[in-house]
Amino acid sequence: MSERIYTAGLVVIGDEILSGRTHDKNIAQVASWLQVQGIRLAEVRVVPDVVERIVEAVNALREQNDYLFTTGGIGPTHDDITVDAVAEALGVGVMVHPEARAMLERYYGGRGLELTEARLRMARVPEGADLIPNRMSGAPGIKIGNLHLMAGVPHITAGMLDALTGTLEGGAPLLTETIGCWTPESEVADILRQVEKAHESCQIGSYPFFREGRVGANFVVRSTDADELKSCVDSLCDGLATAGFDFTPGGI
Amino acid sequence: MSERIYTAGLVVIGDEILSGRTHDKNIAQVASWLQVQGIRLAEVRVVPDVVERIVEAVNALREQNDYLFTTGGIGPTHDDITVDAVAEALGVGVMVHPEARAMLERYYGGRGLELTEARLRMARVPEGADLIPNRMSGAPGIKIGNLHLMAGVPHITAGMLDALTGTLEGGAPLLTETIGCWTPESEVADILRQVEKAHESCQIGSYPFFREGRVGANFVVRSTDADELKSCVDSLCDGLATAGFDFTPGGI
Structure with a gap:
């Protein structure tokens, strides 16, 4: 009797980790969370904020594993390129998700702030994607096929993992x-x-x-x-x- | 005028990182050290204690970069398989390094302890390798070509980085x-x-x-x-x- 083993890959995106400036906390956090879901973290790659490098890592790990997670690069600034890179990896376009847009409008509107073009970047998703709720800030994570794109700031990542708890098929926990x-x-x-x-x-x-x-x-x-x-x-x-x-x- | 950019890859080896049990400290430590040497950390891969997975990561990153570093898996126990995996990646055999053997003999002899077969494992290196001194414990790190195999325990890794300081050609620091x-x-x-x-x-x-x-x-x-x-x-x-x-x- 051999049991099906479920595996996941993790791509940590960000120059700040590779420069040593920021100590990554997401590898351990995602690893521990996966254990409880009965999913084994099979490999992690830390890559810089460069589209081709993200595409390469995402494609390698999504094909080798049941699930792929990414952290980082989904914010409002010019160095947040995860959505574009993942869309390229999947060969799909990028669109503004109407529900994400509505969430951001409520979040910023409720604070008397305008939904600027930069903020609207956080509603961009690869075509066909669903949202992962984020109760910490307005900006959602993104779920498309077996991919889960999450924030880089650890307490926001934690909120997204929380929203995903129990939603992924796993095996017997290790x-x-x-x-x-x-x-x-x-x-x-x-x-x-x-x-x-x-x-x-x-x-x-x-x-x-x-x-x-x-x-x-x-x-x-x-x-x-x-x-x-x-x-x-x-x-x-x-x-x-x-x-x-x-x-x-x-x-x- | 375009300046030569030197890059390094890092392979972190160990089930304990992928299970979330141990929070990695070596990525940030190696990254910061490389910055000072004028070398850019281009990618990190965290892989399990499985020979084929280590071979794959080592070969991918050593070909893409000027330098490759590994942390973990060079101790005396059965799950320490980095030397075997790297030898396989390079297509060379494994030998007991005479100087490493002598270092271990002095270290354990000085403590009235025997150089058992398990301890002697720490003198095994890929053929053609040199040693990286380790003043924290008897067991040295290993240098072969552009590869540097270091310990997984962070304060021992730090001692090995210290021994390598200023020995690698780099570019202008970032x-x-x-x-x-x-x-x-x-x-x-x-x-x-x-x-x-x-x-x-x-x-x-x-x-x-x-x-x-x-x-x-x-x-x-x-x-x-x-x-x-x-x-x-x-x-x-x-x-x-x-x-x-x-x-x-x-x-x-």
């Missing part, structure tokens, strides 16, 4: 359990390898750290099957105990 | 200047577009934020030419002042 050890990972490498080998449906990741002047590692066991996961975690704990290592269930 | 406004970016979008258009060698990025209950944006002007940068910044300030906007040189 379950994880963590065991921590105040031990250099090199000392337990053999145990990890043997336990993983004996539990085919589980993966074990080893994540070393250096804290409070000491080294240690967290071992993260992953599986979509709760019984297999438990069996693998039990074997790992047995192996560590037998070899005389102290460990902390739940991780350090 | 200079930036930031102007902040407590104004929705949509209100100044036209000014930004016009000023950028009038200064061909400069780019202006607009980065909106929401702080202290108010919206604003920082406008980042970038150029490799100090005079052009100044002229563009002056034009932008003039444009903002003429339109009646308050702004903060240096950014908010």
Whole structure:
């Protein structure tokens, strides 16, 4: 019995990430959200504000995955080119979405502000697209086929993810359990390898750290099957105990 | 007079980033470091601990760029497969580097510990590779051709970047200047577009934020030419002042 695995790609768009000026928060945010939806984040690409580079990344990742997400580049300024790039990638035109226009009119009108041409840019979508509601500001995200175009500002991205929660078909969520050890990972490498080998449906990741002047590692066991996961975690704990290592269930 | 632009790609290797468990810190760290070396980070790909996916990303980005960096997957455990994947990407074998072996012997020997097979994994390199010193722990990074394989743990990555500082040929560093406004970016979008258009060698990025209950944006002007940068910044300030906007040189 092999279960269907759903995957997603993420394209993070923005010179500000590639220059080091802005620390990306969306990769972790989208990754965690996808886990809960039963969708695995298979690859992330961070690309600059250049149409051809966005087109290339979008086309590569949308074909390889069930879903594609983008963050960044859907605002009102000249460097916001995600809609144009995605339309080009899909071979469709760009239109002003009437509902998005109405949302912006309500949002700005309610604040006594005019819907300028720059603001109206935020109502532009690839032809055939639907909107992703955004309760943080007037400007919606965009959904077209298996693509989801979201904002770059993390709290606005969060609102859009919230609106999408439960709307995408996924598989069994990946379950994880963590065991921590105040031990250099090199000392337990053999145990990890043997336990993983004996539990085919589980993966074990080893994540070393250096804290409070000491080294240690967290071992993260992953599986979509709760019984297999438990069996693998039990074997790992047995192996560590037998070899005389102290460990902390739940991780350090 | 067009100046040679040096570019780099970065491959971040690790299931822990794609699962959302670990928040990546290396993208921003490598990006900032490259800026100072006069090298532009052109693209980042985050890929899982799967040999074929690493090979694909490494080959794509090393061919498109002057330099390629990787972070993650060079430790002692079974999920550390970067060396094997890069050797496969380059079509070379894997060998134990004698100097790396000696470094590990000194490091573990000095602590009264044995150089186990797992620890010896950290001396494995693609054939023909040199080492990148790592003063934080015994295990070195790896340099082969235009590729630089670095650790995933951020403070160890930092030590390896430090060891590489000034050793890579770069171009003129990208200079930036930031102007902040407590104004929705949509209100100044036209000014930004016009000023950028009038200064061909400069780019202006607009980065909106929401702080202290108010919206604003920082406008980042970038150029490799100090005079052009100044002229563009002056034009932008003039444009903002003429339109009646308050702004903060240096950014908010």
